[in-house]
Amino acid sequence: MTSTTLPDAPYIEPSTRERRNYLNDEYGVLSWLLTRDHKRIAILYLFSVTIFFVVGGIFAFLMRLELLTPEGDMFTSDTYNKLFTLHGIVMIFFFLIPAIPAVMGNFILPIMLGAKDLAFPKLNLLSWYIYMIGGTFGVIVIITGGVDTGWTFYTPFSTQYSNTKVFATTLGAFITGFSSILTGLNFLVTIHRMRAPGLTWFRLPLFVWSMYATSVVIMLATPVLAITLVLLMIERALQVGIFDPSLGGDPVLYQHLFWFYSHPAVYIMILPGMAIISECVAAFTRKKIFGYKFVAFSSLAIAFLGFLVWAHHLFVSGISLYSAMIFSFITMLVAVPSAIKVFNWTATLYKASVSWQTPMLYVLGFIGLFTIGGVTGLFLGALGVDVHVHDSYFVVAHFHYIMVGGTIMAYMAGLHYWWPKITGRMYPEWWGRLSAMLVFVGFNLTFFPQFLVGYVGMPRRYHAYAPEFQVLNVLSTAGATVLAAGYLLPMIYLAWSLKFGRKAGPNPWGAAGLEWATTSPPPKENFHETPVVTWDAYDYPAFLKAMRETQNV
Amino acid sequence: MKNDFPLFPEQASSVSPLVDGLYLGLVVITGVVSLLIWIAIFYLAIKYRRRPDNELAQEQEPPVFLEMAWTIIPTIIFICIFVAGAWVFFRINRVPANALEVYATGRQWMWKFQHPTGQREINSLHVPVGRPVKITMASEDVIHSLWFPAFRVKADVIPNRFRTMWFEATKVGTYHIFCAEYCGTQHSGMIGSVVVMEPTEYQRWLAGGSEGSLASQGEQLFAKYACNTCHMDMATGRGPVLAGLYGKSRPLVNGDVITADDNYIRESILNPAAKVAAGYQPIMPTFQGQVSEDDLIRLLAYVRSIPAPGTQTPQVESPQSQLQSSGAPPATTPTTSATTSTTTTAAPAPATTTQGNQP
Numbered sequence: 001m002t003s004t005t006l007p008d009a010p011y012i013e014p015s016t017r018e019r020r021n022y023l024n025d026e027y028g029v030l031s032w033l034l035t036r037d038h039k040r041i042a043i044l045y046l047f048s049v050t051i052f053f054v055v056g057g058i059f060a061f062l063m064r065l066e067l068l069t070p071e072g073d074m075f076t077s078d079t080y081n082k083l084f085t086l087h088g089i090v091m092i093f094f095f096l097i098p099a100i101p102a103v104m105g106n107f108i109l110p111i112m113l114g115a116k117d118l119a120f121p122k123l124n125l126l127s128w129y130i131y132m133i134g135g136t137f138g139v140i141v142i143i144t145g146g147v148d149t150g151w152t153f154y155t156p157f158s159t160q161y162s163n164t165k166v167f168a169t170t171l172g173a174f175i176t177g178f179s180s181i182l183t184g185l186n187f188l189v190t191i192h193r194m195r196a197p198g199l200t201w202f203r204l205p206l207f208v209w210s211m212y213a214t215s216v217v218i219m220l221a222t223p224v225l226a227i228t229l230v231l232l233m234i235e236r237a238l239q240v241g242i243f244d245p246s247l248g249g250d251p252v253l254y255q256h257l258f259w260f261y262s263h264p265a266v267y268i269m270i271l272p273g274m275a276i277i278s279e280c281v282a283a284f285t286r287k288k289i290f291g292y293k294f295v296a297f298s299s300l301a302i303a304f305l306g307f308l309v310w311a312h313h314l315f316v317s318g319i320s321l322y323s324a325m326i327f328s329f330i331t332m333l334v335a336v337p338s339a340i341k342v343f344n345w346t347a348t349l350y351k352a353s354v355s356w357q358t359p360m361l362y363v364l365g366f367i368g369l370f371t372i373g374g375v376t377g378l379f380l381g382a383l384g385v386d387v388h389v390h391d392s393y394f395v396v397a398h399f400h401y402i403m404v405g406g407t408i409m410a411y412m413a414g415l416h417y418w419w420p421k422i423t424g425r426m427y428p429e430w431w432g433r434l435s436a437m438l439v440f441v442g443f444n445l446t447f448f449p450q451f452l453v454g455y456v457g458m459p460r461r462y463h464a465y466a467p468e469f470q471v472l473n474v475l476s477t478a479g480a481t482v483l484a485a486g487y488l489l490p491m492i493y494l495a496w497s498l499k500f501g502r503k504a505g506p507n508p509w510g511a512a513g514l515e516w517a518t519t520s521p522p523p524k525e526n527f528h529e530t531p532v533v534t535w536d537a538y539d540y541p542a543f544l545k546a547m548r549e550t551q552n553v
Numbered sequence: 554m555k556n557d558f559p560l561f562p563e564q565a566s567s568v569s570p571l572v573d574g575l576y577l578g579l580v581v582i583t584g585v586v587s588l589l590i591w592i593a594i595f596y597l598a599i600k601y602r603r604r605p606d607n608e609l610a611q612e613q614e615p616p617v618f619l620e621m622a623w624t625i626i627p628t629i630i631f632i633c634i635f636v637a638g639a640w641v642f643f644r645i646n647r648v649p650a651n652a653l654e655v656y657a658t659g660r661q662w663m664w665k666f667q668h669p670t671g672q673r674e675i676n677s678l679h680v681p682v683g684r685p686v687k688i689t690m691a692s693e694d695v696i697h698s699l700w701f702p703a704f705r706v707k708a709d710v711i712p713n714r715f716r717t718m719w720f721e722a723t724k725v726g727t728y729h730i731f732c733a734e735y736c737g738t739q740h741s742g743m744i745g746s747v748v749v750m751e752p753t754e755y756q757r758w759l760a761g762g763s764e765g766s767l768a769s770q771g772e773q774l775f776a777k778y779a780c781n782t783c784h785m786d787m788a789t790g791r792g793p794v795l796a797g798l799y800g801k802s803r804p805l806v807n808g809d810v811i812t813a814d815d816n817y818i819r820e821s822i823l824n825p826a827a828k829v830a831a832g833y834q835p836i837m838p839t840f841q842g843q844v845s846e847d848d849l850i851r852l853l854a855y856v857r858s859i860p861a862p863g864t865q866t867p868q869v870e871s872p873q874s875q876l877q878s879s880g881a882p883p884a885t886t887p888t889t890s891a892t893t894s895t896t897t898t899a900a901p902a903p904a905t906t907t908q909g910n911q912p
Binding site: 072077078081148150154156157160161162245246251252285286287290291294315316317318321324325328329332333335336339340342343344346347349350351352353354355356360364367368371372375376378379381382383384385386387388390391392452455456457459460461462463464465466467468471510540541 | 557558559560561562571572575576579583586587590591593594595597598599601602603604607608609610611615619620623624627628631632634635637638639640641642643644645646661694695696698700702703705706707708709711712713714716729731732733734735736737738739740741742744
């Protein structure tokens with residue numbers, strides 16, 4: 001054992017060659033706006049999605065303030081309806097869907113593969129511009145009066161009855177979808193074509209497997225959303241009857257089409273989170289992930305089954321009893337691969353070397369919260385219970401446990417884990433742990449009461465509510481305040497660390513993986529020499545041996 | 554509703570104990586499993602925390618049986634949850650035979666309820682305790698959703714089709730009615746109360762003034778819209794005889810056989826050429842845009858109530874019992890109405906063109 005111990009590597013003054021990195025290789029605004037370097041594009045995305053996260057968070061916080069009292073006394077009903085609509089649209093289309101693939105995936109995926117860049121660097125830059133154009137529509141909508149349909153744009157309300165900016169919003173979501181499609185395409189081709197010598201499929205880090213599954217879902221599902229939104233725009237603008245029954249259309253058809261994308265979209269949001277968790281569990285236990293192949297294939301199983309469950313959003317929309325049963329059954333099956341992941345992550349801790357650093361705190365939080373989010377999904381998948389809790393706060397709590405307790409916890413874990421690689425600096429550990437604890441406590445206080453108030457009978461999207469729901473709503477708002485503090489802190493200390501953080505060195509965690517075999521921040525071409533992979537994913541002894549040999553050469 | 558801080562909703566319908574039983578069962582199962590996972594995480598993460606003597610983990614080859622165990626056991630549990638959920642779902646959807654008929658119309662932003670005896674209420678609904686109540690629902694504008702949290706039942710109300718739901722209140726009291734599907738500005742104001750009364754009190758409430766039964770109001774509309782000039786009591790009329798039609802199988806011109814249910818009657822009024830009864834010409838004009846949802850409900854109540862030739866006077870109180878004796882199984886009622894509504898919206902286009910070509 002002693003020969004393979006891995007103390008946190010002391011910082012060594014880098015050579016001149018190592019001082020050049022992707023950040024100081026070129027200077028000037030244009031060197032960023034016209035860059036084709038996947039790492040710089042990831043930084044562009046990081047800034048953009050953070051802005052949208054703050055905007056979406058402000059909307060959420062204003063909603064929670066309104067819900068302190070049962071009466072609708074802070075905003076008008078119209079304003080409140082716009083707040084929850086914009087909160088959903090901004091968070092889903094402009095934060096959750098792009099966040100992990102376009103920031104973490106963009107930055108780390110090519111390095112994990114030992115590649116110099118993604119397969120199509122120009123397409124990668126184009127996808128950021130498309131995202132920004134879509135986002136501009138979103139911003140214009142927010143400034144010019146908002147939209148009040150709910151993020152689901154249900155017809156015929158959205159096509160005939162809402163007199164807000166439905167067209168511009170759906171156009172923005174439509175455009176942004178193409179940015180996801182291009183990113184997914186880029187990842188798929190890169191994973192197939194640009195792996196380093198020796199990096200076989202079953203040596204790939206689980207992050208890559210999960211991103212692969214995500215990309216497949218993006219490529220197959222997003223075009224359906226595009227078509228659906230185009231049909232919606234046609235009906236709204238030209239009064240062609242597609243979904244509106246008064247024009248001869250079918251409003252339930254819209255729900256089928258919408259959820260055919262939007263249920264897989266849930267997996268577009270959570271699979272990248274699982275990708276980060278697998279990496280961090282391995283890094284902070286210094287251990288192979290338990291059941292590597294099971295975890296890898298469970299990502300593909302989720303991607304596949306995720307396409308077959310969309311109508312579980314329609315159990316009370318008048319689909320037949322028999323189709324409800326089929327969709328309920330498949331919904332139960334899609335829970336299995338998620339359960340496999342949770343069990344394997346937990347089992348990895350056995351006889352591990354568990355570090356309690358900030359990313360690991362987020363990871364442990366993720367596993368716990370994702371478990372609750374997952375099992376409450378079983379409640380909703382069980383037909384008899386869904387009839388009661390459908391469209392109640394129970395659903396709101398459930399998907400926030402997945403989206404916030406899952407995806408955003410994972411995003412925070414990944415941000416802290418790769419921060420030294422991205423910036424070359426360490427974040428302050430004490431503050432990191434504090435904010436992780438705040439997020440965990442604040443999150444549970446915000447969303448756990450919503451399970452209770454939902455089952456008692458509070459419908460979602462309610463501006464004013466019955467007085468007996470107030471206590472739980474006050475708790476929820478109190479939690480949101482703690483949660484907001486937990487999210488604000490990292491923005492401050494991460495910015496601080498850019499200038500004052502301790503220099504990280506190539507591998508501050510003592511983790512195994514190609515991204516830790518290069519300097520921090522990495523050079524523009526990622527590696528000074530093309531790496532040759534001789535080890536399985538997370539095989540610490542083999543990885544360390546290979547590292548020593550390369551350094552001796 | 555007296556409780557200021559309830560953590561559990563009132564149990565006031567026959568299916569509430571079933572739904573709550575399933576819910577609490579799930580809480581226990583998933584709670585225990587989640588707790589075990591949480592304990593395992595913290596126990597392992599503390600026991601195997603990084604120390605100088607375990608800087609690097611010991612490698613463990615995962616035993617395959619363990620992977621198999623935590624793949625197969627959850628699958629079995631999940632399938633059991635599915636079966637239990639589906640069983641309760643069938644109970645929620647199976648309309649009992651002796652159900653009292655009530656009609657509901659949703660519009661931005663109010664609920665209107667009509668009783669067969671002619672009473673109309675807005676944002677409130679009076680029902681007797683211990684008697685199944687079947688609600689036939691329609692929407693005048695967007696999608697709404699009628700939710701009775703105390704009864705654990707909910708159904709979306711979708712424009713241009715009839716849907717049904719039912720409950721049997723088991724506890725006298727006043728409970729919430731909510732709109733659960735977001736429907737615009739005053740969505741959170743589209744609320745009301747359902748008043749569950751003792752049967753005697755309910756009879757007294759029913760005795761309060763009304764403008765005649767819903768079916769008789771429908772009969773007047775039947776004359777007002779001149780339906781009776783073609784749909785006569787004898788087969789010599791230009792339109793099919795409607796007596797005893799409701800719930801029966803009817804052959805169509807194109808050879809299909811359909812069940813004359815709520816949505817077929819709605820479609821035949823609004824879009825008569827879509828499904829023409831065998832032996833008749835597609836000559837009926839459309840009433841799309843001329844008949845309000847309320848009038849449609851009255852016409853439906855009337856058509857449901859016309860007795861088959863040879864039977865006694867119309868039964869306003871429970872036409873459902875007629876339906877039962879004629880052999881339509883109650884369990885399939887929601888299913889058939891749901892499936893027909895899907896087909897009606899998908900099918901009319903080709904049917905209309907072929908019919909339209911006829912002189």
